[in-house]
Amino acid sequence: MYFKFKAYCFLIGFFFIGFQFIWSQDQKVADSLEIIYKKGQTSGIARLELLRNLSFNQVNDLDAYIKYAEELIMLSKAENNFLYLYRGYLQKGNAHRLAGNLDLALENFFMSIDAAIKAEYKEGEGIAKMTVADTYSEMGNSNNASIYYEKAITILRETDNIIALASALLNAGDEAFNTKNYELALQYFEESGALFKEQDYLIGTGYNLGNMGMVYAEQGKDALAKSNINEAIAILEELEDYYAISEYLTYMADIYLKQGNPAASLNYAERSLELAEKYGLKKQISESNLKLAELHEQLGDLPQSYAHYKNHIIYRDSFINLENVASMADMRTNFEVSQKQTEVNLLNQQKRNQLIILGFTGLLLLTLFWYYRNISKEKKRSEDLLLNILPEETARELKKSGKVKAKKFAAVTVMFTDFVGFTRYAESLDPEILVESVNFYFSKFDEIMETYGLEKIKTIGDAYMSAGGLEDPKSDHALRMVKAAFDILEFVKASRIENHNNFTRFDIRIGINTGPVVAGVVGTKKFSYDIWGDSVNIASRMESHSAPGQINIGHTTYNLIKEDYDCECRGKLQVKNRGKMKMYWVHASKNV
Missing domain, CATH: 3.30.70.1230 (Nucleotide cyclase, GGDEF domain)
Structure with missing residues (x-):
């Protein structure tokens, strides 16, 4: 299994706050935005956008990533803003996925889907379903992953987000690769690669090249594999995106080992482990240790081989443990049941509230009398305010529909x-x-x-x-x-x-x-x-x-x-x- 294109790289789309635009993750942006956050002078949409970008750009601190996402979720609920609620759950899920907590990631992604549906945000629904598919794939549940990729691709073809569609196609190609359907994988990659190139989206092009290179490696086309993977690594190093590079480096190690160059193979595997440990990437640490264990065994260095294999087991078990895998099958059902129970509780509360409301009927009638006396002036004020916020034609459409x-x-x-x-x-x-x-x-x-x-x-x-x-x-x-x-x-x-x-x-x-x-x-x-x-x-x-x-x-x-x-x-x-x-x-x- 190889690296998924990170759906959250394009989630920000085009939003900005503070002093820079956010297109891809950048820890420097997070550091500068923290200055604004600590002053505590933002509120409303500005506060939600600040938290969204703070969470998104916390590439070096997953705990901070989760903290800001949780605050975004809390404020979005208070504001009854389903669009930002969708974004908060999605970013929290992405943070847990990076940390290897796949059970928590999946739970948050399902909540993100529901919030996107309530917000009537088709693009977000498609993206959230793609992240669910990605998570199932990492758990080894290829059947569920394929189902959710098809759902995501179908929805995203109806939107204008070409980057999201290309990413879903790229990750669907990953799933085809996992089931050794290499020709189908290349078909997905060719379509996604063309879309990324059309949009001049460099990071997507990098992942696409790397993933195609790994298909070629499995097909024994080593020259094509090396060319694609080296080009991908060069692009991603420039973008300082090390999460995929670690995975690609292990494939380069495989290629050089097959070509009878164990020294070069060892060098690539060690670089992969170094990057994974530096950025706390559990899955990559596990796989890099396994590759080094195999290499040292072939080189006759059994103590080193054993040490790396032991680390592989430790990180593999921390990444996916059997209890979490067993609980995944029931997670969606439990989540939906809890939602129904919430609706029942709300209905009971509403019945109790009806008795209280009757007592305020007289006061309400008096309030309405005052309101209708002043409605013309208030309506004029609200219309003027709306025109200050929105273009005139947009304001008319909003008032009408x-x-x-x-x-x-x-x-x-x-x-x-x-x-x-x-x-x-x-x-x-x-x-x-x-x-x-x-x-x-x-x-x-x-x-x-x-x-x-x-x-x-x-x-x-x-x-x-x-x-x-x-x-x-x-x-x-x-x-x-x-x-x-x-x-x-x-x-x-x-x-x-x-x-x-x-x-x-x-x-x-x-x-x-x-x-x-x-x-x-x-x-x-x-x-x-x-x-x-x-x-x-x-x-x-x-x-x-x-x-x-x-x-x-x-x-x-x-x-x-x-x-x-x-x-x-x-x-x-x-x-x-x-x-x-x-x-x-x-x-x-x-x-x-």
């Missing part, structure tokens, strides 16, 4: 701004002064967006995100966004010179990109309008590769504004997880 369908837009221009050196100030300044300073800037940015008919999406920490072309018939959103960016630069520059209120003053970086996005509303009690897609991620990369006082744009935006603005080609710059991308500085307008 109570929900908003996600929409695809073929061309939207996205801008990100970021204050230079903000993190350093955040750690040392009084919170009130810092908030006043940021509010000073963002209030003006809001005015600028309104002037050019652009949509503010959100602010997170010192990051400001806006978009043009959402539900807007005009096609000049790229030009309007660049004009707004220059107004922002001028305002920031003037503020640094004048500084009437002695606020903290910053310099600013700006990044812009144009392309397709998906937009929609998340949340049930507290709505949040957001946009997702690769175009958004590229816009973030444009900002992070910009410079103080500069506007950095992608190639698509350049083609839309080059007749109106002087632009300087920066060439192709290396971007993490993206390869090389063409970028441009935007200078003065040609029409001035």
Whole structure:
């Protein structure tokens, strides 16, 4: 059995909080977000998003991973927010799975499925069913794993999440490999590999290459196996994703052993064990020890062979023990029974509450009389508030149907701004002064967006995100966004010179990109309008590769504004997880 693609790598999709975007796990991000967490100044959706990203990025501390996921679950229940409840259970399940606690992982994944269904979130339901399949696979229950993979793939084919679909296909290929159906495994891998390549999703490509390499190794195609696995290891080392590398290294050890090179084989097996022990990966520690036991036995070093085999048994038993395996068959049934009992208890409580409610009928009638006298004013206030949160057309749809369908837009221009050196100030300044300073800037940015008919999406920490072309018939959103960016630069520059209120003053970086996005509303009690897609991620990369006082744009935006603005080609710059991308500085307008 070989490594599963980690479903939670893409669960964040495109959400951000604090100072960075979250696409793949990054302990540095978790460390920076803990500063915000400890200040305790977030609430509502912002708090849920903070906990979600803290849990997701705790790659070096599984206990912290679980702690933040549990707090996310608790707050989601209090907010009656099934979307975040789904995410909390999913991340808690992933943490237990990494720790080798498969019984707890499966329990949380089933809860995640139920929460996703209640949230009417098809994509999440598909992803959660994939994690159930992954867990059954790791337990050796190939039949249940295959059933849940088919369920996940069927659901995900109905969604727009190509990465999730590709991951389910990749893991279904793993299951075919486990049953030695190598041709079926390669079929799954070829489809998933094409989808990852289409989406330019580097980490998925890495796993796909590694898994294909291991199929080739089993088929005796050693040259193809080595080529694919070495390429996969190179990609995953760059991404600092060591969980799969440890597994792939044991296969490299097998290949070199078959080729009569025990020294190289031993080296790969030792590297596998070193990585597994460093990151506390029980399953990989067990398998690496077993491989080293076999190698030392063949080399005639029986004491070393025995020592490694003993460690293999210890970690194997801690990873999957017989009691947990026996209890798995009844877990789902027990879970559903407990849910029914909860419903019965709730019904009894409701009957008791009816008697209490009768006593308050008179008070309720008086309250309703007051309410209807003031309803017009309150309705106007709520509508104004909704328009401050959502675009006008989206707000109308929400009022009419109570929900908003996600929409695809073929061309939207996205801008990100970021204050230079903000993190350093955040750690040392009084919170009130810092908030006043940021509010000073963002209030003006809001005015600028309104002037050019652009949509503010959100602010997170010192990051400001806006978009043009959402539900807007005009096609000049790229030009309007660049004009707004220059107004922002001028305002920031003037503020640094004048500084009437002695606020903290910053310099600013700006990044812009144009392309397709998906937009929609998340949340049930507290709505949040957001946009997702690769175009958004590229816009973030444009900002992070910009410079103080500069506007950095992608190639698509350049083609839309080059007749109106002087632009300087920066060439192709290396971007993490993206390869090389063409970028441009935007200078003065040609029409001035």
